[in-house]
Amino acid sequence: MSLISTLARLEAVSTGRAQPAATVRHRHLSDRPLVFVPLTTAGEAGAPLGALVGTDRDAPRLLAVPQPRDRDLRFAFLAELADVVLPYVDGCAEAVEAAERTETDPETGKRIKVEVDLCADAPQLIVPSRAGIDLVRLLGRSTRFRRTAEQDPQAPYPAPPRVPLLGRWLTHFGERARVPGSSLLLAMTDVLGRHWATGQSTLEDQHLGALLAWIDPPEGETGAQAALRAELERDERGQLRCPPAGPATDPAFDNKLLAPAIERYDRARTALAAAEDGLQADDRLGALTAAEREIRDLVLSRTRPTWDAVWRGLDRLRELPEGAHVEERWTRDRWSFTGHRDRVLAGEPPQPRRDDAVTAANKLATREREQARLEAQEALDDPLVMAGRRLSGEAFAGEVTDVVMAYSESKRPSPRPLVTVRTDDRPHLGERTKVYRSLGGKPQSAEFVTAEEDGAYVVLRILDKMGRGKEPEPGSVPEKGDRVCFTLFEHEQRGGAKLPDPEETPWTHGGPPGEPALEAADPVTEEDVL
């Protein structure tokens, strides 16, 4: 946490309202995101209890598992989820635009441009909290290796047809969420926490209700009071008025409401199975339906407040103008989405349990590169983020006080003007340190020459982006009186050293992975929870 954000939190404490931590929106928000509010059963590894899911804030689809330990009911839940998620994903996969990509020609080994399809939009999944992202990943892991009856007639517990495909998409969303700055799968608490500083700690910010209470306190109440109510207030039945955003439920809810309801459901089901004639069966079917509806109502009562909170959060985020580089990062998400769509269409097997060495190294390199890119782009898009970088000595801003023309000492002298900047910042400049400023969206580099008057005046030599002629192109050199901001970090990230193709993996890293084989499904036992 930088001192600037600590200060924002302290201001939030004293004003009773969250303070801005960003002046623009740093994440892409789709016009039609798919919001997913899941609940799980305590103690089981990701066994779903229910969910609200959909793209229409007024008409979410309620999914519930009346007995979470029943495999058929769990499969029914996943099949229903697939019926919502997959059409949404397919809807984005259809419209494409032409794009160019550089590829290595397999015959000549040269880098050539090829024309490919790029999906015009990509799906966006929004969950309430970080634990929701983990659940998406877990659901993906638990379903992508499942076999349907069509794939394997001998499978002991065949999965409904589209469930393995759902697993592959959820896995892709979960993996992409690990790339800094990506927006395919977002946790609402993370995004809100990025844009507002509340008067509580980051640990407490994980509670969506409390976080929103600070950002948007009800009339006549401070953020602290509203947050406290969101965290702790219980109704006459001992239930939290603002249920946890999940996927874990409140133990008091499990013990007092859910467990008796599930027990009633189990009893109704046993009674139905033991019915002796049609009339009796009809009666008991009615009782079973009533018991099931009760559980559905319980699930709805715990997920609906969170569902509304997520949409309120989206409203607040939409009020912020989008950062200049957000579109570019979203294009990367679209590439990632298109790539996975093509892999699915090409009939490739699901993502393996463990990546091979080259894929894993590539993923790590991507995450590092994207982290650096995100940090640089956020600073360029947002003066408040840049202020943090200036405070830490990684950037400086000021007014140009003098420009002296100078030339390089080569056969064809090129312009190397010396620019003096007056600044209050204290950047960490060493001899010939490279600095960059944004010139029409492109980085222009300069090097540090000397500092005068105890660092108040910084002399820089501009190095590039001035055209080919002897005289610099108009507008390419700052003029006296201009406000400029230089950074010590690079604006664009270079790719690291190229890794070998997977077939060329050296023996030190396990050797070539061989043909991608379809991994076996998890062995199933009677007591399995998924």
Added chain:
Amino acid sequence: MPPPRTRGTALRHRLAELRGPDVPAKALDARALAALAANPGCARRAILDGAGVNKAALASALGAPSAFGQSQFALTRGNAFEAKVKADGGAELLRLVHEKLDRSAEPPTGARVPDLTATGPQGRTARTALELREAGAHPGAWTLLDHPMLALDVAGSLAFLEPDAVVVHPDGSWTVVEIKSFPLLDGSADPAKVGAAARQAAVYVLALEELAARLRPAPRVRHRILLVCPRDFSNLPAASAVDIRKQRAVTARQLNRLTRIEEIAEKLPEGTCFSPELPADELTAAVESVPATYAPECLSTCELAFHCRTRSREEGAVTSLGRPARAELGGLSTVAEVLAAARGETGDPADPAVAALRRAAALRAEALEAAACR
């Protein structure tokens, strides 16, 4: 004239008074152990845990009930899994210990599983110690102690601990077994949960080492414990050896550093009592007479955290925003102080913390203004 009481019994007597008449002492559970490691400098937590006060009941009586609780689904599932692991005289559990920790030993067949039932924690501790000594008399045999009871001296008072199991190897060494119900998925588990299990096991190892030091010859307590979890999405056990040397060293150091409970008890006003039966204002006064060091991390480890948080916020303590916030503000510890210093109303500009704060405030104001103009 009664015989002069020893220091030990005097302290025990004093702690019983603090707990209140007829209130039984509460054993140190996993959460108290975690709080111990998370916040060793908190005198309030130290005395309450040391005296065996039920902090959950205390928090409710103070009007700031803790949000902890366990779902019966999790409980049922956890118990079912533990029973499955320990079924058939612990055959599967011992097979895992043999496979993961001691492959050179004879495979376990027909291990000894002594009965450890006894009355009261003291009785069960003595029984456990006896059986551990007894196991030493059977070299070459495997012994499984199911839910033994161990005692550990925590800042001057005895805390009773109950590990899931302790295994005595044929060479006489001891291993702690932790059975947890979070899954081991494709060979890896949630690092936060594994870390918590390792810290918990480290306390058991320390308690066993104290016990081992009293035996001749002293048996070795292994520093690799066995963590047993459900495999993937099934109910089948999968185990992994976890090296807890680091957690053991950290916990041992923090136990030594703990403010002596005696010293805290001496500073308390006469007649202080933490019984949940007392009226709320008296209880609040009693709790406030012991200083606390609240940090947001307490929320996940201590039942009293909501009470302490309210106090910390009322005082405007910067730490309620997190320890890192406190660390970068130098000598300024309250919200009002920091904001006044940032606005240039108070504070010495030569103080680097104050200078940095003013610079940060100026930069922030400039940036917000620039954004508002757009």
